[in-house]
Amino acid sequence: MAFVDRVDPELAPVLELFPAELMTLIGDDPPAARALLAGLLEEMLKNMPPTDVTIEERGIPGADGEIPIVIYQPPTPVPRPGLLLMHGGGYIVGTAREDINGIGYAEHVGCTVVSVDYRLAPEHSYKEAIADCFAGLNWMVDNASELGVDPKRIAIGGGSAGGGLTAALALYSRDHAGPELAFQLLVYPMLDDRHETPSGYEVTHPNMWHRDVSLKAWKMYLGDERGSESVSPYAAPARAEDLSGLPPAYVIVGTEDLFRDEDIDYAQRLMAAGVPTELQVIPGMFHGGETFVPLAAVSQQMRQGYMDALKRAIG
Amino acid sequence: MTFLESLDPEVAHAIDAYPAERYIAVGEDPPRARAMTEAINSVMRANLPPTDVAIEEKTIPGPDCAIPLAIYRPPGSTTRGALLWLHGGGYIVGVERDDARCIEFAEVVGCVVVSVGYRLAPEYTYMAAISDSYAALNWLTGQADALGIEPGRIAIGGGSAGGGLAAGLALYNRDQGGPPLALQLLIYPMLDDLHDNPAGHAVTHPTIWNRDVSFKAWRMYLGAEYGTERVSPYAAAARATDLSGLPPAFVSVGTADLFRDDNIDYAQRLMAAGTPTQLQVYPGMFHGAEMLVPEAAQSLRMRRGYLDAVKRAIG
Numbered sequence: 001m002a003f004v005d006r007v008d009p010e011l012a013p014v015l016e017l018f019p020a021e022l023m024t025l026i027g028d029d030p031p032a033a034r035a036l037l038a039g040l041l042e043e044m045l046k047n048m049p050p051t052d053v054t055i056e057e058r059g060i061p062g063a064d065g066e067i068p069i070v071i072y073q074p075p076t077p078v079p080r081p082g083l084l085l086m087h088g089g090g091y092i093v094g095t096a097r098e099d100i101n102g103i104g105y106a107e108h109v110g111c112t113v114v115s116v117d118y119r120l121a122p123e124h125s126y127k128e129a130i131a132d133c134f135a136g137l138n139w140m141v142d143n144a145s146e147l148g149v150d151p152k153r154i155a156i157g158g159g160s161a162g163g164g165l166t167a168a169l170a171l172y173s174r175d176h177a178g179p180e181l182a183f184q185l186l187v188y189p190m191l192d193d194r195h196e197t198p199s200g201y202e203v204t205h206p207n208m209w210h211r212d213v214s215l216k217a218w219k220m221y222l223g224d225e226r227g228s229e230s231v232s233p234y235a236a237p238a239r240a241e242d243l244s245g246l247p248p249a250y251v252i253v254g255t256e257d258l259f260r261d262e263d264i265d266y267a268q269r270l271m272a273a274g275v276p277t278e279l280q281v282i283p284g285m286f287h288g289g290e291t292f293v294p295l296a297a298v299s300q301q302m303r304q305g306y307m308d309a310l311k312r313a314i315g
Numbered sequence: 316m317t318f319l320e321s322l323d324p325e326v327a328h329a330i331d332a333y334p335a336e337r338y339i340a341v342g343e344d345p346p347r348a349r350a351m352t353e354a355i356n357s358v359m360r361a362n363l364p365p366t367d368v369a370i371e372e373k374t375i376p377g378p379d380c381a382i383p384l385a386i387y388r389p390p391g392s393t394t395r396g397a398l399l400w401l402h403g404g405g406y407i408v409g410v411e412r413d414d415a416r417c418i419e420f421a422e423v424v425g426c427v428v429v430s431v432g433y434r435l436a437p438e439y440t441y442m443a444a445i446s447d448s449y450a451a452l453n454w455l456t457g458q459a460d461a462l463g464i465e466p467g468r469i470a471i472g473g474g475s476a477g478g479g480l481a482a483g484l485a486l487y488n489r490d491q492g493g494p495p496l497a498l499q500l501l502i503y504p505m506l507d508d509l510h511d512n513p514a515g516h517a518v519t520h521p522t523i524w525n526r527d528v529s530f531k532a533w534r535m536y537l538g539a540e541y542g543t544e545r546v547s548p549y550a551a552a553a554r555a556t557d558l559s560g561l562p563p564a565f566v567s568v569g570t571a572d573l574f575r576d577d578n579i580d581y582a583q584r585l586m587a588a589g590t591p592t593q594l595q596v597y598p599g600m601f602h603g604a605e606m607l608v609p610e611a612a613q614s615l616r617m618r619r620g621y622l623d624a625v626k627r628a629i630g
Contacts (some may be wrong), residue, residue: 001559001589046531063383164403198587244316248598267596271570272513274316279596283563297627 003205008284009258010296015286020206027216030092030122030147036107037093042204046152053106060139067132068117069139071147072102077261078148079313081111081155081182084137086169088288090209090217091121091129101159108307109315112149114140118165122220126168126235129221133169134178140293141179153314157181160209160288161217163189167237167266170198170230181247183313187306188253188287189263190230192238193218193231197261209258209287238262243273248308250278254285280305317518321571323599332607334520345407345437354409360414367400370414370468375587377533379443379448383432385411386462395630396468396497397450397459400430400602401484403475403603405505405524405532406444406597407436415606416474424630429455429463433476433480437535439482441550444536446559447543448484449493468629471562472500475524475602476532479505482581483512496562498628503568503602504578504620507553508533508546512576524573524602527557553581565624567617569600595620597620 004012025033052075057065074080083105087098096117116136120129137156144151158166163186170184195201195211204210212247218226225231233240251267253260260281267279268272282302290299322330325371330624333355340348356431367390389395398420402413411432421428433447452471470487473481477499485499509515510526519525534541537550548555568575575596582594597617605614 006589006591185613202587255592260586261583262585264594265581268576271575271596272517274321276321276598277570277596279594281577281586281592281594283586283591283593 003202003256007282007286008289008296008298010298011284011286011289011293015205015207018102019175023206023208023210023213024224026090027213028094030220034093040073041095041097045097045099048103051103051107053103054100059085060136062135063131063252064128065134067095068141069136070096070102070117072106072113072115073148074106074112076110079150080148081109081153082140082149083109083111083185083310083314084133084140084154085111085113085115086118086133086156086157086158086162086165088162088208089120090213091126091161091164093120093160094218096216104307104309109276109311111314114147121217125223126221126232127164130168130172130234133165133285134172134176137169137173138180151179153182154179154308155304155314156181157183157185157187157228157310159187161190161270163187164191164237167191168234169290171237171240172234174245183310184247184249185306185310185313186249186251187257188257188261189251190214190259191236192262193222193226193236195258195262197265199258199260200262203256203258211258214258237302238266243270243275246270246275248276248307248313250313252280252282252289252309254282254289254302256284256286258287267296278309316458318517318571319357321599322601323604323613323626325613326600326604326608329608330601331522333512333522337600338521338525338528339551340555341405341407342528345535347434349408352404353410356410356412360412363418366418368418368424372412372417375451375454377459378446382447382451385413385415385417385432386489387428387430389421389425389427389477392463394463394465396424396426396470397462397464398424398426398500398625398629399448399455399469399471399488400428401433401448401471401473401477401480404435404472405479405528405537406441406476407532409435420620420622420625424626426625426629427462431609433515436532440538441536441547444480445483445487445549447527447575448480449487449491452493456592457616466494469494470498470500470625470629471496472502472625473504474502476505478502479552482506483549485621486552486555487549487561498596498625499562499564500621500625501564501566501578503572503574504552504566504581505529505574506551506581507552507577508537508541508551510577511575512580513575514575516578518571518573529573553577557587558590561585561588563591563628565621567596567597567621569602569604570600572602573602593624
């Protein structure tokens with residue numbers, strides 16, 4: 001069965017609306033991809049519905065200089081639960097102004113969201129990205145009372161590369177005696193640099209996140225380690241051998257996502273390691289499909305799935 | 316983390332609700348196990364809330380002998396979808412009067428439920444169960460007009476052994492050119508006779524469906540094929556090498572279930588074969604917990620998950 005025939009009928013039309021150019025640029029010309037996305041982002045921000053969530057951009061101290069963050073605050077009583085959000089973008093593009101999720105989680109869960117502008121590849125490798133996220137996490141915990149956050153109810157989460165960074169941060173925080181985490185929310189996470197699975201070969205459609213662009217992104221993010229046996233689990237969590245002692249996890253992915261099998265495998269390994277883990281796999285959904293066709297039934301099911309999961313965990 | 320610590324706190328207390336003796340009897344003294352199961356079921360039936368669903372018992376001609384059915388009909392005379400229900404019981408125990416489940420499907424989905432009293436092991440091996448279920452499916456489609464059923468809205472499903480039988484029936488029906496099916500509902504299905512994975516080794520607790528009783532049940536169900544390389548996929552669907560061309564699937568299982576990894580692997584293979592498949596794995600749920608502790612939050616979510624799936628497919 002052809003890939004396009006497997007995509008949910010409500011989502012299939014948008015496959016052709018995406019510019020294939022974007023994926024090509026991410027792999028071949030990151031600055032141009034970022035410029036293209038900046039234009040799209042500006043349009044999207046203008047079209048966001050009104051919200052009671054306040055949005056503040058600021059900087060926090062990091063190991064190598066200031067780290068920009070965005071704070072989303074709902075108008076709910078304190079102390080609130082908190083979410084440290086890692087944005088998506090293949091580790092190559094994207095910014096902390098991921099309003100659709102920052103506002104979305106703040107509204108649905110009633111939590112404070114701190115979104116981290118971690119450093120991107122190819123200018124930087126995974127080491128800088130994970131260092132920035134860990135700094136963001138520690139800052140959030142240290143400043144919990146100023147933020148109105150209950151330090152016992154802090155989750156980490158994100159989609160795509162942000163989901164991969166979330167899984168990596170959970171490992172890193174465990175191994176470096178970091179703060180106790182209530183939850184890790186892994187939305188179609190980018191976890192494995194090899195893509196040696198059925199879905200890792202199936203998904204080659206040029207208009208969405210596919211095998212070729214993903215391998216190029218990993219190459220930039222891992223630097224010399226790509227494809228070797230020494231890839232760090234803090235870069236590609238699927239490489240971790242020990243998944244015990246991690247915070248409770250929620251993993252969601254679509255069946256037509258490049259990451260389907262690596263995400264299912266990772267969830268299965270978390271379960272075997274005794275980590276309380278929920279797994280949801282949504283039929284006919286491609287990578288990020290729920291953000292592009294938000295009103296499709298499968299999109300609503302997916303978004304409701306991860307929004308409710310966070311609410312159950314920390315809300 | 317121990318097995319007991321991995322259970323959802325709201326359902327953990329019920330793990331020893333029934334004596335270990337019950338599963339020992341399933342493995343060693345099936346007639347006694349059937350009597351014990353019927354005693355439990357009759358108490359459960361007596362305690363069910365009143366319902367508008369009409370229940371009719373009847374027999375239909377089968378390939379070798381008459382097949383008992385229980386037919387559950389919601390009130391009203393509109394044309395409906397239908398669910399062919401296959402009860403659980405390890406292929407050894409259980410009867411078609413699976414009222415708690417069948418009434419819930421009829422009420423929530425608004426469908427006709429036809430529950431099959433298929434022949435059990437060890438008196439009969441798997442082909443008797445498959446033949447009876449297939450005969451009931453053909454009877455159901457043949458009687459669609461008389462039953463007020465729309466032929467395009469027929470699902471098959473079951474829990475535990477019934478889920479395994481549903482998966483086997485989906486394969487058999489495909490290979491025989493049987494009627495088109497809108498859904499195969501696989502609730503923690505018993506579909507792999509090997510249990511050679513982490514969950515298959517981890518779940519040994521004596522008061523729930525465990526590794527030891529499961530192997531004993533498989534031995535009775537498979538007869539001479541047990542332990543060989545030539546186990547039929549109609550008996551153990553995990554043995555099937557071709558999972559393409561099957562009806563859409565919904566697979567639901569808990570992390571503390573013996574079948575967890577069997578079920579995840581099967582769902583993953585269905586996805587790779589292009590069969591539209593939804594997978595839901597619930598943390599801390601043991602085999603059958605959602606019926607044993609029906610009001611626990613996780614039980615409600617699990618039941619809501621599969622009831623909604625049937626509703627979307629045939630409701």
